[in-house]
Amino acid sequence: GAGQSRRAxxxxxxxxxxxxxxxxxxxxxxxxxxxxxxxxxxSADEARACGFSEADGTLxxxxxxxxxSDFVILLISDAAQAKLYPRLLxxxxxxxxxxxxxxxxxxxxxxxxxxxxxxxxxxxxAPKGMGPSVRRLYVQGKEVNGAGINAxxxxxxxxxxxxxxxAVGWAVAVGAPFAFGTTLESEYKSDIYGExxxxxxGVHGIVESLFRRYTRAGATDEEAFVRSVExxxxxxxxxxxxxxxxxxxxxxxxxxxxxxxxxxxxxxGPAMDICAEIYDDVASGNEIRSVVQAVSRFDRFPxxxxxxxxxxxxxxxxRKARSTASPIPVDPFTAGVYIATMMATIEVLRIHGHPxxxxxxxxxxxxxDSLNPYMHARGVAFMVDNCSYTARLGSRKWAPRFDYILEQxxxxxxxxxxxxx
Numbered sequence: 001g002a003g004q005s006r007r008a009x010x011x012x013x014x015x016x017x018x019x020x021x022x023x024x025x026x027x028x029x030x031x032x033x034x035x036x037x038x039x040x041x042x043s044a045d046e047a048r049a050c051g052f053s054e055a056d057g058t059l060x061x062x063x064x065x066x067x068x069s070d071f072v073i074l075l076i077s078d079a080a081q082a083k084l085y086p087r088l089l090x091x092x093x094x095x096x097x098x099x100x101x102x103x104x105x106x107x108x109x110x111x112x113x114x115x116x117x118x119x120x121x122x123x124x125x126a127p128k129g130m131g132p133s134v135r136r137l138y139v140q141g142k143e144v145n146g147a148g149i150n151a152x153x154x155x156x157x158x159x160x161x162x163x164x165x166x167a168v169g170w171a172v173a174v175g176a177p178f179a180f181g182t183t184l185e186s187e188y189k190s191d192i193y194g195e196x197x198x199x200x201x202g203v204h205g206i207v208e209s210l211f212r213r214y215t216r217a218g219a220t221d222e223e224a225f226v227r228s229v230e231x232x233x234x235x236x237x238x239x240x241x242x243x244x245x246x247x248x249x250x251x252x253x254x255x256x257x258x259x260x261x262x263x264x265x266x267x268x269g270p271a272m273d274i275c276a277e278i279y280d281d282v283a284s285g286n287e288i289r290s291v292v293q294a295v296s297r298f299d300r301f302p303x304x305x306x307x308x309x310x311x312x313x314x315x316x317x318x319r320k321a322r323s324t325a326s327p328i329p330v331d332p333f334t335a336g337v338y339i340a341t342m343m344a345t346i347e348v349l350r351i352h353g354h355p356x357x358x359x360x361x362x363x364x365x366x367x368x369d370s371l372n373p374y375m376h377a378r379g380v381a382f383m384v385d386n387c388s389y390t391a392r393l394g395s396r397k398w399a400p401r402f403d404y405i406l407e408q409x410x411x412x413x414x415x416x417x418x419x420x421x
Contacts, residue, residue: 034058036065066091073099078390079295082108089117097121097166103188104390111285122157123167126187127174128361129370130386138175148175149370150361152182180357190354192390193282194362197275197345199371200395204380205402206337211311213411221314227331229315232338233376234328237368248335256332261420263336266413270405271344278398279348291390303392307381315379
């Protein structure tokens with residue numbers, strides 16, 4: 001998902017086995033988890049503090065651990081995968097399983113015209129949320145039934161005959177209350193696309209454009225922030241999460257419905273324009289190349305901050321002043337723009353044949369249940385920068401495009417009195 005935090009390369013052997021008495025286990029009952037890290041990794045001390053050790057073989061250098069493992073869960077960054085995958089694949093034992101948390105590597109290999117070794121399993125389990133959300137809700141699942149982050153799973157290659165069992169077992173093990181089948185190709189296209197659209201880049205561009213619009217119209221900075229950011233991350237997200245998008249519209253009065261309709265119909269076409277371009281860039285491999293190239297420039301041009309502007313400083317004070325006695329209102333114009341962009345994100349995925357389970361998770365559920373709550377808590381950078389490099393770079397690249405097209409094409413229609421269609 002957009003937010004999978006890849007802090008290290010973890011390469012477990014069979015880390016669990018099926019204890020259900022009526023089901024055979026595809027995994028060995030003898031389990032040992034080992035972590036493979038770069039020799040200079042900053043995560044080594046953290047791993048030792050958690051009980052992993054070079055002395056007993058549970059902590060080692062990446063390629064040494066891969067060579068000894070039956071089940072390799074590859075959690076290094078997308079850019080590192082693009083650079084290292086020939087060595088990673090060469091190090092694996094015949095019959096071992098490669099576990100991916102994202103289909104990005106397939107996109108890279110397709111561009112390189114490379115294939116996975118035929119003597120290994122290749123499976124995917126992709127939680128639909130950032131790493132902190134996956135961990136927080138996994139722990140919450142001890143107390144709350146059904147807690148956890150939905151995940152997609154895929155079997156790209158089954159050399160052993162047990163790859164499906166391994167993939168589904170892995171999804172259950174990370175606490176997914178619902179796991180839906182997909183393919184590596186469908187997952188990486190929908191995932192990279194979705195985080196550039198409404199999930200991250202789109203919502204960032206929306207709130208930046210709306211904040212300026214509201215202040216120009218005479219709202220105070222604090223009022224503008226509440227009407228833009230707070231309205232989306234608070235009541236709009238909660239309503240979509242629990243009742244659906246239509247319930248946001250149905251909850252408005254007659255005047256609010258009219259404003260919503262104007263904002264929605266003016267914004268949907270321009271948002272579709274950008275969403276269609278993003279999908280084409282992802283599907284063609286352009287966006288994957290863009291990520292790899294950007295990471296290669298980090299030594300000269302590291303990723304910049306995205307919450308140092310006046311708007312986000314205002315947000316810090318607005319969050320401090322929140323009161324349960326004064327609930328955040330739904331701004332109907334904001335709701336129309338946001339839901340139009342969400343529907344545009346959905347429609348492009350639907351046009352390209354993605355299953356509805358994937359569409360809903362990559363455009364709605366991940367946005368309102370996993371990511372928007374982080375912006376609600378501490379601002380846009382806390383949401384975006386808890387995500388992978390691929391997501392962070394994509395959000396920075398495409399947020400200005402949504403901001404621009406809404407400003408230039410959608411809002412001018414509303415101001416010119418173009419009737420809602």
